[in-house]
Amino acid sequence: MGRRVLLIEDEPNIIEAISFLLSRDGFTVHTHSDGETAVDKALSHHPELIILDVMLPGRSGFDVLRDLRASSETPDIPVMMLTARGQAADRDLALRLGATHFMTKPFANSEMRETVRDLMGEGEPKDEDVA
Amino acid sequence: MSSAAKGHGRRIRAARLAAGQSQSGLAKAVDISPSYLNLIEHDRRAVGGRLLTNLARALSLPVGELTDPGDPRHLAALKSAMDYLALPHPPERPEDFLASSPGWARIVAGLMERCEALEQQKEVSGQDGATEEELYDLISAVTSIRSSASILVEADGIDKEWQRRFAGNIHSESLRLEEQGQGLIERLGPSAREAEDSARRRLEIALQMGPLPEDEPVALALESRGADLSDPATRAWAARIHSDREQVPAPWLDNIGAEIRDPFNLAVRAGLPPDLILRRLAFTDRHARPSGLIIADRSGAFSLSAPPPLFLIPARSPPCALWPVFDALGAPGVPASRKLEFPGGASARFACHAFATRQPSGGADAPVLTEATMLIMGDATDVGDVTRAAPTCAACSNQKCPARREPQRR
Numbered sequence: 001m002g003r004r005v006l007l008i009e010d011e012p013n014i015i016e017a018i019s020f021l022l023s024r025d026g027f028t029v030h031t032h033s034d035g036e037t038a039v040d041k042a043l044s045h046h047p048e049l050i051i052l053d054v055m056l057p058g059r060s061g062f063d064v065l066r067d068l069r070a071s072s073e074t075p076d077i078p079v080m081m082l083t084a085r086g087q088a089a090d091r092d093l094a095l096r097l098g099a100t101h102f103m104t105k106p107f108a109n110s111e112m113r114e115t116v117r118d119l120m121g122e123g124e125p126k127d128e129d130v131a
Numbered sequence: 132m133s134s135a136a137k138g139h140g141r142r143i144r145a146a147r148l149a150a151g152q153s154q155s156g157l158a159k160a161v162d163i164s165p166s167y168l169n170l171i172e173h174d175r176r177a178v179g180g181r182l183l184t185n186l187a188r189a190l191s192l193p194v195g196e197l198t199d200p201g202d203p204r205h206l207a208a209l210k211s212a213m214d215y216l217a218l219p220h221p222p223e224r225p226e227d228f229l230a231s232s233p234g235w236a237r238i239v240a241g242l243m244e245r246c247e248a249l250e251q252q253k254e255v256s257g258q259d260g261a262t263e264e265e266l267y268d269l270i271s272a273v274t275s276i277r278s279s280a281s282i283l284v285e286a287d288g289i290d291k292e293w294q295r296r297f298a299g300n301i302h303s304e305s306l307r308l309e310e311q312g313q314g315l316i317e318r319l320g321p322s323a324r325e326a327e328d329s330a331r332r333r334l335e336i337a338l339q340m341g342p343l344p345e346d347e348p349v350a351l352a353l354e355s356r357g358a359d360l361s362d363p364a365t366r367a368w369a370a371r372i373h374s375d376r377e378q379v380p381a382p383w384l385d386n387i388g389a390e391i392r393d394p395f396n397l398a399v400r401a402g403l404p405p406d407l408i409l410r411r412l413a414f415t416d417r418h419a420r421p422s423g424l425i426i427a428d429r430s431g432a433f434s435l436s437a438p439p440p441l442f443l444i445p446a447r448s449p450p451c452a453l454w455p456v457f458d459a460l461g462a463p464g465v466p467a468s469r470k471l472e473f474p475g476g477a478s479a480r481f482a483c484h485a486f487a488t489r490q491p492s493g494g495a496d497a498p499v500l501t502e503a504t505m506l507i508m509g510d511a512t513d514v515g516d517v518t519r520a521a522p523t524c525a526a527c528s529n530q531k532c533p534a535r536r537e538p539q540r541r
Contacts, residue, residue: 011274013275014271055267
């Protein structure tokens, strides 16, 4: 079983694409689509990386991030924020709240894969680079 | 007791407290009993005349400060604030607060005005907020499509089931994109105002297609070039050009020759209004120069922009102040001419002639309307002084221009 990634995103087709990409890179991807219960999911699954969308139903990704950082169980877990809003203010807020990385949509698949590998402290995948 | 006089007591009390004076101390200073002062302060006794003057002196205040009931707008704002906050038990009556603390009342009133302005802004931008959400949905759809398409194109050894799924995702997101795009177009699509502007733009394009043939009716010529003759403003322009033709017949234009360089002299010779001659020369096919017209109103806004090729009108920035149309606006009835050379050399050289007229729009109190007409004619010759100019300062290389508003952008 590969290293665990928790993807918190409510767009089904984006979930499917990211899950496919990261699974082929050997990661185990859990997904969750609701902001209200996202922190509970993180606490119960103990992921090694969280990919967190900003615009979520229920609670915003910023609020989820704030709670993750405030929790004694997840203060240091790497979090990549994902958003269509690329303004500097959003980036600054995300980083101020403790996001490890900030990625805007749409993203290149290669950028997503490379960033996840970097955040997980891994190098190039063992198999041929596919996307 | 009048309501205005009622406030005097409250204001006296507020002033006394602000000055740190005791009731007995102030009463002694004005030679009345503390109990009487207490009645005054609670507006149970009227105060005026010499006693009021003495109280004001004892409090080191002008009498007016004790009698001024305060700005009624502040009172209204305080009442609004109470309603807004839905306070079940307000700390004191707004009239008392206004009387006792006019400075703070002013601050609260200012905050309330700001609050109401922000609420209004929120209502107006509520629609923009919904648009932001729709745009976010669009970006999400694009993200799905991009990611899914990249997987299909770049991933080796992807099995058929995954291929089918990602192709399906692309299809469904494309439909979503189409739906949302159409929704946005409907929401943000042309308003009635823009429909008017669209008709104007069609007219301008029709006029810019080249001179109007003198042997063809104006309306037909414009319509064949795409102008919207159902639009009242377009029809008015067609009628105007037709009227100009009747006043200045085409054969007259055939004989002007080199006098075309001085349309104002032509106007004097013909005994006709200069702006009429400018319009006539702009749209006729009886001379070979590329030509066009700009009409500006008193504010400097262009109500018609039909320049010749290479004479660019900036879409957003204010245009060059050296264009003689602005000279004309500043001095109605006085001809203004200038030969301008835009970036591009001789081929972008234009003889510009402008004239503004003033016309009452109604009775003695009605505004006087100013209309400036600028004829623009291509003139690649070296005749006359040439001023280097451009559509805007940012595009202009004339560093010595006294009218420069912003630096040139290189």
